Amino acid sequence: MTDPKVRPYHATVWSELLIHELGREGERGVIIPAVEDEIRKSVGKPESLVPKKMRRKIKPGLPELSQPQVLRHWLHLSQMTLGMEGDIDLGVGTCTMKYSPKVNEELAAMINGVHPDQPEESMQGLLELVWRFGNVYLKEISGMDAFTFQPPGGSAGAFNNAAIMRKYHELNGELKQRDEIITTIFSHPCDAACPATAGFKVITLYPDEETGHPSVDALKAAVSERTAGIFVTNPEDTGIFNEHIDEWTGIVHEAGGLCAYDQANLNSLMGVTRAREAGFDMSFFNLHKTFSSPHGSSGPGSGAVGVIKELEELLPIPIIVKRGEKYHLDYDRPKSIGRVRDFLGNLQVVVRSYAWAVAMGADGLREAAEVSMINNQYLSEKMKEVPGVTKPYGGKRLDQVRWSLEKLKKDTGCGINDVNRRVIDYGVQSFFTSHHPWIVVEPFTPEPCETYSKADIDYWVAVLKRVCEEAYENPKTLKEAPHNSSIHMVNAAPFDDPKKWAMSWRAYRRKMK
Amino acid sequence: MLRVVGATSAEELYAQMIPDHLLFKGQMDLPEALPAEHDLKKHVAEILSKNRTCSDTLSFLGGGCWNHFVPQVCDEIAHRSEFLTAYTGGYYSDLGRFQANWEFQSLICELVGMEVSGIPTYDWGSAAGNAVRMASRLTGRREVLVPAGMSPARLSVIANFCNPTEMPGAIKIKKIAYDKEMGTLDLTDLRKKINSKSACVYFENPGYLGVIEDQGEEIAEIAHNAGAEVVVGVDPISLGVLSPPSEYGADIVCGEVQPLGVHMTAGGGLAGFISSRDEERYVAEYPLRLVSVTNTVKEGEYAFGQAKYERTSYMAREKAKDWVGTTTALHGIIAAVYMSLLGPEGMREVGEAILQKSHYAAGKLEEIKRVETDFPSFFKEFPLNIAATGKKVAQVNRTLLKRGIFGGKDISREFPELGQSALTCVTEVHSKADIDRFAEELEAILK
Numbered sequence: 001m002t003d004p005k006v007r008p009y010h011a012t013v014w015s016e017l018l019i020h021e022l023g024r025e026g027e028r029g030v031i032i033p034a035v036e037d038e039i040r041k042s043v044g045k046p047e048s049l050v051p052k053k054m055r056r057k058i059k060p061g062l063p064e065l066s067q068p069q070v071l072r073h074w075l076h077l078s079q080m081t082l083g084m085e086g087d088i089d090l091g092v093g094t095c096t097m098k099y100s101p102k103v104n105e106e107l108a109a110m111i112n113g114v115h116p117d118q119p120e121e122s123m124q125g126l127l128e129l130v131w132r133f134g135n136v137y138l139k140e141i142s143g144m145d146a147f148t149f150q151p152p153g154g155s156a157g158a159f160n161n162a163a164i165m166r167k168y169h170e171l172n173g174e175l176k177q178r179d180e181i182i183t184t185i186f187s188h189p190c191d192a193a194c195p196a197t198a199g200f201k202v203i204t205l206y207p208d209e210e211t212g213h214p215s216v217d218a219l220k221a222a223v224s225e226r227t228a229g230i231f232v233t234n235p236e237d238t239g240i241f242n243e244h245i246d247e248w249t250g251i252v253h254e255a256g257g258l259c260a261y262d263q264a265n266l267n268s269l270m271g272v273t274r275a276r277e278a279g280f281d282m283s284f285f286n287l288h289k290t291f292s293s294p295h296g297s298s299g300p301g302s303g304a305v306g307v308i309k310e311l312e313e314l315l316p317i318p319i320i321v322k323r324g325e326k327y328h329l330d331y332d333r334p335k336s337i338g339r340v341r342d343f344l345g346n347l348q349v350v351v352r353s354y355a356w357a358v359a360m361g362a363d364g365l366r367e368a369a370e371v372s373m374i375n376n377q378y379l380s381e382k383m384k385e386v387p388g389v390t391k392p393y394g395g396k397r398l399d400q401v402r403w404s405l406e407k408l409k410k411d412t413g414c415g416i417n418d419v420n421r422r423v424i425d426y427g428v429q430s431f432f433t434s435h436h437p438w439i440v441v442e443p444f445t446p447e448p449c450e451t452y453s454k455a456d457i458d459y460w461v462a463v464l465k466r467v468c469e470e471a472y473e474n475p476k477t478l479k480e481a482p483h484n485s486s487i488h489m490v491n492a493a494p495f496d497d498p499k500k501w502a503m504s505w506r507a508y509r510r511k512m513k
Numbered sequence: 514m515l516r517v518v519g520a521t522s523a524e525e526l527y528a529q530m531i532p533d534h535l536l537f538k539g540q541m542d543l544p545e546a547l548p549a550e551h552d553l554k555k556h557v558a559e560i561l562s563k564n565r566t567c568s569d570t571l572s573f574l575g576g577g578c579w580n581h582f583v584p585q586v587c588d589e590i591a592h593r594s595e596f597l598t599a600y601t602g603g604y605y606s607d608l609g610r611f612q613a614n615w616e617f618q619s620l621i622c623e624l625v626g627m628e629v630s631g632i633p634t635y636d637w638g639s640a641a642g643n644a645v646r647m648a649s650r651l652t653g654r655r656e657v658l659v660p661a662g663m664s665p666a667r668l669s670v671i672a673n674f675c676n677p678t679e680m681p682g683a684i685k686i687k688k689i690a691y692d693k694e695m696g697t698l699d700l701t702d703l704r705k706k707i708n709s710k711s712a713c714v715y716f717e718n719p720g721y722l723g724v725i726e727d728q729g730e731e732i733a734e735i736a737h738n739a740g741a742e743v744v745v746g747v748d749p750i751s752l753g754v755l756s757p758p759s760e761y762g763a764d765i766v767c768g769e770v771q772p773l774g775v776h777m778t779a780g781g782g783l784a785g786f787i788s789s790r791d792e793e794r795y796v797a798e799y800p801l802r803l804v805s806v807t808n809t810v811k812e813g814e815y816a817f818g819q820a821k822y823e824r825t826s827y828m829a830r831e832k833a834k835d836w837v838g839t840t841t842a843l844h845g846i847i848a849a850v851y852m853s854l855l856g857p858e859g860m861r862e863v864g865e866a867i868l869q870k871s872h873y874a875a876g877k878l879e880e881i882k883r884v885e886t887d888f889p890s891f892f893k894e895f896p897l898n899i900a901a902t903g904k905k906v907a908q909v910n911r912t913l914l915k916r917g918i919f920g921g922k923d924i925s926r927e928f929p930e931l932g933q934s935a936l937t938c939v940t941e942v943h944s945k946a947d948i949d950r951f952a953e954e955l956e957a958i959l960k
Contacts, residue, residue, distance in 0.1 A: 054725050
């Protein structure tokens with residue numbers, strides 16, 4: 001099998017100015033709906049309607065542009081964004097960069113004009129769709145019993161679950177005593193940060209050198225009468241499935257704690273294994289990962305949550321319930337944690353995910369899982385051809401592998417940051433490395449989900465191989481990269497320098513003067 | 514591919530990774546698949562067409578999610594594949610996304626009169642929750658004072674950020690009464706409740722009940738004298754006509770981005786921002802991703818990256834400033850497009866249109882016998898009190914619905930002291946004819 005030929009690429013260069021440097025006084029991009037004369041006459045001057053102290057005296061320093069200028073500027077910015085759809089984006093692991101069918105955008109837009117406080121009878125369709133996605137699809141996929149879509153992102157799902165854990169122990173009169181959460185270092189940082197924000201102490205377990213995940217004994221040693229629960233992913237970011245997971249949940253239950261599953265990414269597990277059989281009490285699912293809603297440059301997403309029957313009454317309000325053929329919003333839930341976000345969550349995301357799941361069906365969902373898993377096995381084989389890459393920990397991985405460029409770094413001086421600046425010269429999105437700390441040295445984490453074909457994987461590997469070969473032949477090529485980007489080597493010093501950082505035009509102007 | 518990996522089936526591979534007793538046996542019990550786009554569209558559209566929307570029904574709903582006009586260019590950019598599908602690419606390959614994030618920060622800072630903002634978080638409530646926790650860390654204090662007239666839903670979000678009182682790090686929430694005549698904060702009550710434990714005073718402009726709070730300077734003085742921070746929540750669509758919070762003493766500003774060009778999408782359009790002065794101690798407490806501008810090795814090139822990244826949960830896990838995750842970056846980009854379309858004059862005009870139309874509506878509705886509005890000074894929303902008619906808001910709204918109108922939100926349970934009141938929202942999208950029709954229908958129902 002010959003490697004595919006790596007094709008030349010160059011990113012769009014617009015040398016775009018900042019929007020504040022564009023336009024001129026008096027330009028306008030859009031006209032405001034008219035205020036009728038009768039209204040003007042009836043209420044008088046608008047300033048008379050504002051208490052004197054509260055009238056704006058100095059106009060906001062916004063730029064003034066005509067509509068074509070505004071459009072051109074934002075088009076330029078979009079064109080200087082590689083995004084996901086324009087390239088083979090399988091390097092961004094843990095994020096499941098899967099294709100989002102275009103038809104789902106049109107379907108999601110059908111709820112653009114819905115107000116969340118409309119009378120129930122005027123949004124039966126939406127309530128039905130959301131209810132069905134939870135109580136038919138997610139229920140079957142996870143084995144959980146009751147669902148909420150209020151958490152507007154994965155981390156918000158983790159926070160929601162920390163709040164549920166808090167409430168559970170509070171109702172049992174044990175919250176003071178149970179103040180510890182256990183997580184693992186290869187679980188997403190939100191599994192530590194969200195329980196901490198919710199007021200818990202966090203204990204982090206580190207992996208066994210051989211298996212790549214913490215041992216049962218490590219968990220036993222961490223569990224005590226202070227344990228409120230655990231927050232873990234499985235497979236972890238390494239792609240390693242903890243085969244003792246049901247033993248883990250048993251140990252935590254035995255100690256009186258609850259088990260929260262981070263299934264932000266369950267892509268390789270749909271129809272394969274479920275949260276319920278692993279003994280979890282609750283789980284969250286990133287609909288913008290496994291369930292195909294686009295990532296939106298980082299949101300809006302959805303951290304849908306499923307819980308077992310016993311925890312249903314703790315879910316945030318309101319909950320969609322079905323009575324007969326009608327759907328209702330139930331607010332009367334005295335044991336509820338209250339709210340983690342206003343209204344019902346990002347329901348446009350749920351519409352897309354529902355549409356995706358309906359299109360797939362049971363066989364399609366299982367097939368997506370299988371293809372993503374097989375893709376990863378194939379990528380792992382192909383990776384053997386790439387010089388300087390190693391795979392820490394033994395054993396097979398499900399959906400992704402956390403690889404290491406430790407050898408490349410030792411041999412050539414080029415590490416993951418250099419490689420990441422160079423792969424983009426070939427039109428491949430820079431890779432996800434790892435959350436911190438970097439337990440795996442010089443890490444990167446590709447996830448070749450079902451979107452990507454064999455040809456895609458072959459091409460992606462060919463690019464990585466070319467870049468690693470360049471590192472051995474002429475490391476300068478990587479050290480001075482990027483060469484074909486919209487811009488050249490960035491001066492990162494201001495990012496940590498209070499005198500130089502500028503998070504706005506106002507700050508920039510002041511500091512540059 | 515299976516041949517390359519030396520396997521004959523997926524089952525065989527799964528069996529090497531997952532213990533047999535955890536494997537799901539058989540097929541999931543799900544409805545038949547609809548793989549054809551046409552069939553899928555028909556199925557989903559059939560369900561969703563059961564909804565009514567604020568486009569086919571005249572709506573006076575607001576209360577945290579508002580019906581404003583959305584310029585077509587906002588939709589155009591929102592649907593750009595690059596912005597819609599980007600995620601965590603680096604600052605070279607996703608340069609445009611970083612600049613877009615930065616320009617959102619720049620533009621919102623102009624409206625609120627501050628120098629720092631970040632990629633927006635989930636909603637106003639989450640932003641307020643973060644802001645309150647920032648204030649608590651800045652002061653080392655564990656009490657927050659909030660207006661009793663604020664949205665109970667938003668307060669519930671904040672409460673989840675503040676933790677139950679029996680936890681050691683909990684922040685205690687104390688409510689400050691509002692003036693029964695004006696709806697503004699009762700300063701006597703504020704003075705009574707503020708003390709050396711107060712981390713911050715949080716208030717809103719306009720508040721949930723639509724009231725314009727004109728005592729900002731006094732509130733800020735009281736707070737600062739007690740060593741507390743001043744956190745102000747705003748609806749930014751008001752800031753072409755209302756004073757920016759920086760002018761009446763705000764230390765941290767937060768608020769809701771949705772009015773700035775984002776569709777309501779059943780509440781899915783929300784996004785919360787946080788903003789402050791550019792002081793290191795404030796910047797250090799942000800949980801959000803903060804995008805900074807910088808330069809490159811080539812003269813004249815702008816570049817962007819994340820400032821003080823080690824604060825974030827991506828770096829510091831449980832030691833981070835709260836947490837950050839996938840939030841609402843796309844809504845921030847849409848809002849930036851909106852602000853660049855309107856400019857300073859557009860922001861003033863939209864604010865004026867809202868003021869004039871909402872006040873016209875209040876006046877018109879008050880002409881109905883035994884119907885009154887509660888507070889004189891408001892922006893966009895007002896509680897419409899029908900208590901004296903002997904009718905209930907819920908019942909009136911049901912009849913209005915039959916006549917093609919979504920009446921204002923029933924707040925009789927949230928604010929029993931306001932009696933049978935509907936939080937009535939009027940924006941620039943309402944015409945005089947819409948308002949007159951509403952008044953006529955309401956009058957007929959209340960007769």
